[in-house]
Amino acid sequence: MKAIWNNTVIAESDKTIEVENNQYFPPESINSDFFQLSDTHTTCPWKGKASYFHLKVGDEKNPDAAWFYPQPKPGAAKIKNHVAFWKGVKVEK
Template identity: 55%
Template sequence: MPKALWNGAVIADSDDTVVVEGNHYFPRDAVDPAVLRPSSTTTVCPWKGTASYHSIVVDGKENRDAAWFYPEPKSAAAEIADRIAFWKGVEVR
């Protein structure tokens, strides 16, 4: 079962991830909401749409913009709706 870990904590855990471009997208309800902080950062992918970000906070340490999601993915990326992926040192195993 894939797990996302950062700063010694499991921040997501699910056997229902979708892998796109090598990234595991976890169902939103599989991610610990207590570690997510809203961010104003956005980026645009030509085929997935506009991504929004969360920073991750564990034990007082922040990993800025380390989680991203597509609030309204384009139809080509519909499978990642309501899912969150990670980077910036978040280990998925």
């Protein structure tokens, strides 16, 4: 699987985990050059507290376009620190 934004591959892995129609990429599969930690947090009733990344490719920024669960609840333990995308990020095989 590849995550692409602004014509750039920002993550690539053959070990993603699908949860609720989202592909979660292992932390080592993201290109950290394009990720900036955000102050945004949300809470999912069964996964726990999510943290977010802004994406920055070239001069373009996509705020809060990626999220992950640093301390997921037990039912979501398998996606700990895995990264998922939205806001125009294309995820494809």
